[in-house]
Amino acid sequence: MEKLIIESFLTELNDSNMYLVTDRDSQRAILIDPSDADIIRQHMLGRGCSRKAQIEYIILTHEHYDHIAALSEARSLFTGCKVIASRKCSDRIQNPRKNMSKYFDIILAFKDGYDAAKRQGCHIEPYVSEAADIVFESSMCLDWNGHCITLVEAAGHSPGSILIDIDGQHLFCGDSLSYDYETLTKLPGGDGTAYERNTKSMLRSFGGEAIAYPGHGRAFVLAEAAHRLE
Ligand SMILES: [Zn+2]
Numbered sequence: 190m191e192k193l194i195i196e197s198f199l200t201e202l203n204d205s206n207m208y209l210v211t212d213r214d215s216q217r218a219i220l221i222d223p224s225d226a227d228i229i230r231q232h233m234l235g236r237g238c239s240r241k242a243q244i245e246y247i248i249l250t251h252e253h254y255d256h257i258a259a260l261s262e263a264r265s266l267f268t269g270c271k272v273i274a275s276r277k278c279s280d281r282i283q284n285p286r287k288n289m290s291k292y293f294d295i296i297l298a299f300k301d302g303y304d305a306a307k308r309q310g311c312h313i314e315p316y317v318s319e320a321a322d323i324v325f326e327s328s329m330c331l332d333w334n335g336h337c338i339t340l341v342e343a344a345g346h347s348p349g350s351i352l353i354d355i356d357g358q359h360l361f362c363g364d365s366l367s368y369d370y371e372t373l374t375k376l377p378g379g380d381g382t383a384y385e386r387n388t389k390s391m392l393r394s395f396g397g398e399a400i401a402y403p404g405h406g407r408a409f410v411l412a413e414a415a416h417r418l419e
Contacts, residue, residue: 193336195359197408198232200225203255203297206404208361209233211243212334219246219333220270221353221361222256222404223263234266246333248340249274249321250363250404251350252281253376254290260318273331274321275342278349285315287378343391345374345384352391354399360411361402366392368414369406393418 194211207228208221223229233244244267249257252274260282264272274282281287289296293313323329331338339354346364353361365372365388374381397412 193355193359195402196232197402198225198228200228200255200258202258203293203300204405205255206402206406207259208402209244210355210359212336215334216243217334218244219248219338220244220263220267221248221402222250222363223247223259224256226259226262226266229259229263229266244270246270246331247272248353248361249278249282249349249351250353250361250365251347252278252288253347253364254288254293254313254316256363256404257282257288257318258290258316264319271322273323273325273329273340275340275349275351276324276326277342278347278351279321279324281347281349281378282318283320285317288316288318289376290314290316341391343388344380345388346372346379347376348378348380350388352388354395357396358399359402360395360399362392362404364404366401366414366417367403367406368401368409368417369403371417389418 192213194213196209198207200207202224205224207224209218211218247270285291328341336356340351343350343352343365350363350365374384395411399411400408401411402408
């Protein structure tokens, strides 16, 4: 039986994916990219929810607002859990320009398929988060309930972007790779050259049979996205 339970939650804000990774034996969990407080309350703190208060870590794939919007709330709900991010991500979540919350209304307004009626009156305030509890540069390894978690910086989409590899089988890519969307490297702080040179080759080095969990769009077998890594 698979030792990890991976649940994906599609959030209303920019259709971002939020993930809950639970170790089946210990029932301890990691929350990746907390972007919707209502979903967190409903699915992780609801009555009878078996995973209540067992979240040990929150890991951020990168600093953009649509991936961190519920970070402060998640921290207050899951007291004792530690937030892990790259140092650049941790620095940038504290700045509304660098986490893009200051511009997010405009970003949504120009998005394809934007539903103006749905978001009418939903103004996004500039968002400032506290620093992460655990920061790293380049890479870090985490031995978590018998699982080997490797976090590695992956510049291109944003300065603070990382890849999260669990047991060489599950790869959380943030906005560095999606099956459905081309990787965006033109936002402020984006770096197309670094993406082409470093991040793409790093992604190609992962086993093609690993499952990739993107920040937007559906999960996929890494080999399926070969066309995005040419
Ligand atoms: Zn992003």
